[in-house]
Amino acid sequence: MANKTDAGNGSKAICRVSNVLRSPSPDPRRSSRNQASEHHATMNKIDSSNLASAPRGYSHMVDTQRISEIRMCGDVEFLPTPMIERRTDFEALACFPDLQPFATSAGGDLWCWSTSLSGDQPRIFYVEYWGSSRPYAPSFETFLYRTCLEDASGRWLNDEDELREKIRTISAILRELDQPELASDMEDTSNLAYHDTGTDEHKRLGIISWGMLSVEQCRERIATYLGTEYLDEYEGNV
Secondary structure, eight states: OOOOOOSTTSSOEEOOOSSOOOOOOOOTTSOHHHHHHHHHHTHHHHHHHHTSOOOHHHHHHHHTTGGGTSOOSTTOEEOOHHHHHOGGGOGGGTTOTTEEEEEEOTTSOEEEEESSOSSSSOOEEEEOTTSEEEEEESSHHHHHHHHHHHHHTTSSOOOHHHHHHHHHHHHHHHHHTTOHHHHHHHHHHHTSOOEEOOOHHHHHHTOOOEESOOHHHHHHHHHHHTOGGGTTTSOSOO
């Protein structure tokens, strides 16, 4: 039995559910073109069933087939269309009827847009597989930007050239989405020196963190471009 909570009020919410379903990864055997066309074919169905439009940036990536062709930063994989349609398969969302999943992590956590519009664009929430939700970004564009920040801080192990390429790819998409300031910041970040970004605590624990930005530099950017309300939810151990 789930305890109902409200994820749309900007605070962290916890939903206790049993037998939580982890999200399988997209099927690599299916062609990118087929996945993109299927995404596009179900956009109206997703919108009407949730009484809200998908984020404009997400729709753009579907229309241009970028949704299934690019390598995302961090641990992000966009969900294939069949899983987006079967929202009820995700038991972690039982308490959050206003959240529509669109991406998953390797561990089964979800990124969702809110169908309860409080502004011009739906906010993005992060839902852990066991039923805890927290606000992640105020828009789809800042969601893309934040995934770059986390990658650039060394949260995930990356080859240097691969990391720079991924960040530049997202930077180009942000420019397409009319976000020149975010795009320029990521372009500048991709050209910074690749170095040990770990904190003293990381080093004490033997955690390896290589990237371009320190945790503090990431926090400064989150405060500037996403808002200080997202700092409390930002994991410092990136």
